[in-house]
Amino acid sequence: MQPQPDEEARRWWLQAVHDLDTAAYLLDGGRFSTACFHAQQAAEKALKAYLYGRGEEMVRGHSVAVLCQEAAAYDAEFAALLQDASPLDRNYIPTRYPNGLPGGVPYLAYNRSAAEEALGQCRKVLETVRRCGGL
Numbered sequence: 001m002q003p004q005p006d007e008e009a010r011r012w013w014l015q016a017v018h019d020l021d022t023a024a025y026l027l028d029g030g031r032f033s034t035a036c037f038h039a040q041q042a043a044e045k046a047l048k049a050y051l052y053g054r055g056e057e058m059v060r061g062h063s064v065a066v067l068c069q070e071a072a073a074y075d076a077e078f079a080a081l082l083q084d085a086s087p088l089d090r091n092y093i094p095t096r097y098p099n100g101l102p103g104g105v106p107y108l109a110y111n112r113s114a115a116e117e118a119l120g121q122c123r124k125v126l127e128t129v130r131r132c133g134g135l
Contacts, residue, residue: 035110036118043125043126
């Protein structure tokens with residue numbers, strides 16, 4: 001039996017909140033590249049929660065920008081959010097894989113400022129989902 005849209009949305013929302021908390025924990029611990037990745041993950045999952053809550057049956061993909069555009073079909077606030085949210089996509093691959101960078105390794109390529117910026121962008125996504133999606 002498939003979960004109901006509200007139940008599925010809540011599952012994704014709970015994981016998004018946990019991932020944001022994890023990103024903050026990693027930032028405090030100086031794990032900047034991994035904090036950036038978890039910020040991207042939290043935003044992605046929050047947007048998926050929103051889309052599941054709108055009745056979508058299968059939400060695929062990992063791009064925060066694309067998911068934000070899909071959410072904008074339901075609420076124009078997500079179109080306005082796109083500029084702030086889309087930079088999170090650059091934290092999906094290069095934060096984890098050395099071959100995602102032109103040289104070096106991810107944990108040396110990211111700093112506190114980058115992680116703080118990513119968490120700020122992520123929080124905007126979660127705030128918008130909370131406000132528009134009733135989560």
